[in-house]
Amino acid sequence: NSELEQFAYVASHDLQEPLRKVASFCQLLEKRYSAELDDRGRQYIDFAVDGAKRMQVLINDLLTFSRVGRVQQSWKPVDLDASLDRALTNLTLAVEESGAVVVREQPLPELLGDSTSLTMVWQNLVGNAVKFRRPDVPCRITVGCVREGDVWHLTVADNGIGIAPEFADKVFIIFQRLHARDEYEGTGIGLSLCRKIIEFHGGRIWLDPKPPEGTLIHFTLPVLPEAPTHTTAELLAPAALTPRSGDTP
Structure with a gap:
């Protein structure tokens, strides 16, 4: 249970923050340099943002999965x-x-x-x-x-x-x-x-x-x-x- 709680903390805090930065800065990059990017460049940024968001969903699902079994009391x-x-x-x-x-x-x-x-x-x-x-x-x-x-x-x-x-x-x-x-x-x-x-x-x-x-x-x-x-x-x-x-x- 102690290890699961440590995992829960890392998953909900330490892992989420860099993912938010990746998604946020990719979106800023597209906003600022959109005129200089071709369709392929914008597509690459979309892939990066989508990947970061999917990872956040996955982390939240894993966090939920890890919590099952610790609330019987x-x-x-x-x-x-x-x-x-x-x-x-x-x-x-x-x-x-x-x-x-x-x-x-x-x-x-x-x-x-x-x-x-x-x-x-x-x-x-x-x-x-x-x-x-x-x-x-x-x-x-x-x-x-x-x-x-x-x-x-x-x-x-x-x-x-x-x-x-x-x-x-x-x-x-x-x-x-x-x-x-x-x-x-x-x-x-x-x-x-x-x-x-x-x-x-x-x-x-x-x-x-x-x-x-x-x-x-x-x-x-x-x-x-x-x-x-x-x-x-x-x-x-x-x-x-x-x-x-x-x-x-």
Whole structure:
């Protein structure tokens, strides 16, 4: 943990500052000498600025990845419906621009965990479904949840371009990308971050090799005795009529 904290400090301070300088001075160079540069020269500057910015994104993603696993002491009851709502709020622009529709098949449970990291799981899974949608088909994302013994079995399904079965394990490896950067942006950390968060919470995550269409992600989270959960009656009730714990009748 001490080494991770040192890395976090270096990543968030010492490594970011020179990158900001590279991007800033390249932009100043272009602004001051633009008239003396040909198209190739301006293109080189654009490459340098883009590389610095992508490195900053990568560092921030690595920083987030390194922090998972150090916050168990702050675990509290988490309402997965509320965490999904927060993720959708963060993705508002992407969802609205794509016209994506997110459907919840059942109310989601409450469990014990870290609210921020579980929101990141939803944000990555829904964000991927929006990113890898088919251009000629309205994007539809379905979130499901059933209880199986002592775990909640959750699913995120979409009707996008899908993932070939041979890449079922590769997609959860850090930095692994299945598409060129000029096709889809990203650092290749999203699903590996999801796996680390889910496993830290005592669950597992996997890709369905033969979904009906698009991509189907499964993951489990434990039902802990000390964590409040919805009753069977609540799960069968319409979401709008389902009372949350602590609500006054």
